[in-house]
Amino acid sequence: MRTEVVSDVVLEDGTRVITKANMTIVIISPDGKKEIRKPDEGVVQMLPDGTRIYSAPDGTISETRPKNLRPLNVISTSADENAQLLSNFAHTPFILDDVRYQSVEGFYVGLKYSNQDERRKMNKLFGAEAKRAGKAAKPTETEYGGTTIKLGSTEHHALIKRAIKAKIEQNQEVLKALLDSYPRELVHLTGRPDPPNTNFPSSVFVRILTELRDEFMSRQKQA
Structure with missing residues (x-):
């Protein structure tokens, strides 16, 4: 039952x-x-974008943002199917330079081995199995297409970006997941900091995904 309105006034502003x-x-x-002010229950502010800010009587402030404004954590264990698809662990086969891969993680780990077999x-490989397979390999450089590339370099990251882009282009469900993620910030939070010697930091991964999202959104607008 709605509470009776005692007064409803519009001020000069x-x-x-x-x-x-x-x-x-x-x-x-x-x-x-x-802004909603309730006696002894604190103050609730509702912003135009759907954000809810609650100020409790004890001074505690909490903020709840609508889903479309919350960061999307791109990890394979996410409850969000889009995040799972965008993860490098996802089983999303693609072809790059005439070679077929089952996942971006498999591609990434494969670069650690010079032996072609x-x-x-x-x-x-894909998923956690692919990650485990590459743990023992600790190279500092790789060879791809006849070129020697230092792992962790700009060239190395550009190569991984090509693989991620191929995955998106060749899997419509991944493209949809990427486009549907807009305008959310893309993050990669596993609960642990990146290893100090990682060749592919989380910040680089989400930057690549964000750049590709911008590129594919631009393509869609021009189509």
Whole structure:
């Protein structure tokens, strides 16, 4: 049952102030911001973008953002199917330079091996199995297409970006997941910091995904 409205006043600046019988006061600003003040229950502010800010009587402040404004954590264990698909662990086969890979992780791990037979084995892997397969290998450089590339270099990251781009282009469900993630910030938080000697930091991974999202969104607008 709705509480009876005692007064509903619009101030000179356009702010609307509603007072209810239970002494709850609702303040609506001209820009759409809503503030709800309840006796002994603190203050709730509702911003135009859907963000909810609650100020408790003890001074504690909490903020709840709508899903489309929360960061999307791109990890394989996410409950969000889009995040799972965008993860390098995902089983999303693609072809790059006439070679077939089962996942970006398999491609990434394969670069750690100079032996072509070992590399072909890595190409068939995905998920945690692919990651485990590359743990023992600690090279500082790799060879691809007849070129020697230092692992962790700009060239190395550009090569991984090509693999991720091929995965997106050749798997429509991945492309949809990437486009549907907009405008959310893409992050990669596993609960542990990146190893100090990692060749592919989380920050580089999400930057690549964000750049590719911008590129594919631009393509879609031009189509």
